Amino acid sequence: MKDKYHFLFASDSFKGTLSCQDTIRLLTKAAKQVFPDAECEGVPVADGGEGTVDAVLAAEGGKRVKVLAHDPLMKKREAFYGMIGSERAVIEMSAASGLPLVPTEQRNPLLTSSYGTGEMIRDALDRGIRDISVAIGGSATNDGGMGCLRALGIRFLDQGGNPLEGRGEDLEKVCSIDRSGLDPRVKEAHITVMCDVTNPLTGPTGATMTYGKQKGGTPEMLERLEAGMCNFREAVLRETGVDADRIPGSGAAGGLGAALAIFPGGNMRSGIETVLDLVHFKKRLSGVDLVITGEGCADRQSCYGKVMQGVGRQAKAMNIPVIGLCGSLGEGHEELLKFGITTLLTTTNTSVPWEEVMSRAEEFYFEGAVRMFEMIRADADFLV
Numbered sequence: 001m002k003d004k005y006h007f008l009f010a011s012d013s014f015k016g017t018l019s020c021q022d023t024i025r026l027l028t029k030a031a032k033q034v035f036p037d038a039e040c041e042g043v044p045v046a047d048g049g050e051g052t053v054d055a056v057l058a059a060e061g062g063k064r065v066k067v068l069a070h071d072p073l074m075k076k077r078e079a080f081y082g083m084i085g086s087e088r089a090v091i092e093m094s095a096a097s098g099l100p101l102v103p104t105e106q107r108n109p110l111l112t113s114s115y116g117t118g119e120m121i122r123d124a125l126d127r128g129i130r131d132i133s134v135a136i137g138g139s140a141t142n143d144g145g146m147g148c149l150r151a152l153g154i155r156f157l158d159q160g161g162n163p164l165e166g167r168g169e170d171l172e173k174v175c176s177i178d179r180s181g182l183d184p185r186v187k188e189a190h191i192t193v194m195c196d197v198t199n200p201l202t203g204p205t206g207a208t209m210t211y212g213k214q215k216g217g218t219p220e221m222l223e224r225l226e227a228g229m230c231n232f233r234e235a236v237l238r239e240t241g242v243d244a245d246r247i248p249g250s251g252a253a254g255g256l257g258a259a260l261a262i263f264p265g266g267n268m269r270s271g272i273e274t275v276l277d278l279v280h281f282k283k284r285l286s287g288v289d290l291v292i293t294g295e296g297c298a299d300r301q302s303c304y305g306k307v308m309q310g311v312g313r314q315a316k317a318m319n320i321p322v323i324g325l326c327g328s329l330g331e332g333h334e335e336l337l338k339f340g341i342t343t344l345l346t347t348t349n350t351s352v353p354w355e356e357v358m359s360r361a362e363e364f365y366f367e368g369a370v371r372m373f374e375m376i377r378a379d380a381d382f383l384v
Helices: 020-034 052-060 115-126 146-151 168-173 184-188 207-211 219-240 252-262 271-278 307-317 333-339 354-359 361-378
Strands: 006-009 039-042 063-070 076-084 088-092 131-135 155-157 176-178 190-194 267-269 290-293 322-326 343-346
Touching: 006 020, 020 039, 020 052, 020 361, 052 063, 052 076, 052 088, 052 271, 063 115, 076 115, 088 115, 115 131, 115 146, 115 184, 131 271, 146 155, 146 252, 168 219, 176 219, 190 252, 190 271, 207 219, 207 252, 219 252, 252 267, 267 271, 271 307, 290 307, 290 361, 307 322, 307 333, 322 361, 333 343, 343 361, 354 361
Parallel strands: 006 039, 006 290, 088 131, 131 190, 190 267, 290 322, 322 343
Antiparallel strands: 063 076, 076 088, 155 176
């Protein structure tokens, strides 16, 4: 057994109970109880969805930037994004164009726009930032990204040459696209699109048919939106020569994936891989004996662009063992073992009622962490 171990903690938040910072605090306390001389380091991480900005800022010491932007229904509200130093920005489209910003009874993808996301990008450009990462999960929109692009200077015109506002209902009206007004600073910028789905823009697995219902779309709305998206795809093809359906992830966020990939030339990347790069995770792995990761419920979905998969992959590449400490284990969780997770543990046993687990999450997590470190101490070979 070594005299001193170096542990690195990099867990996702436990939705509704523990934040990334909470897990770091509790793991550090538990580790020190069992290994008093251990070196403990924590890094907040996220998978490119909600919480990405806060995780990156906590890890890198950046700041939140408040900006007045339009929400999905084009009402002005305060949004935010993250600024790291003076050169990099991390934007969650959900901060301005997210589904939670639209009351349930008002959800209608024919009427929503991604304009506010474009306003956040424009604000970052105004501040001289040219390295911009955009997390595009959780949208309320199905506008092909027209709203976002309109905020950056592109005009979408109907048959009479009239500019369209860029809502979902405008997809079917697009006849031509005028790129002459595109903010020239966009071409100077390196834009990373954080996306973990591969859906095309149109078709049965496209933006509308896969995600439109959860945004309030009725069968009649979805049929109209799909026809409109096909019309939009053809307009984009005529203008740029690019078939959006050939771009994996073009259907993400109601087509914002296509918009950012084609017009500004954004680079589509996995959300968790982008976050791990932003927080310099590979560098943090140097000299580490063990990584602890986790999430509320680990299951098959955890293998598709989520925190545990990303952390496991990078640690495995450096031959560092990884324990996943999770609230519970669902169907398919064992598939995580293919991605560098050495073993999976739970903070509670299955006999505890769910309501009690939620109300006592911090207590159960700490107790589970202590048991985990005691197990590690009993089996020192685990860290060799």
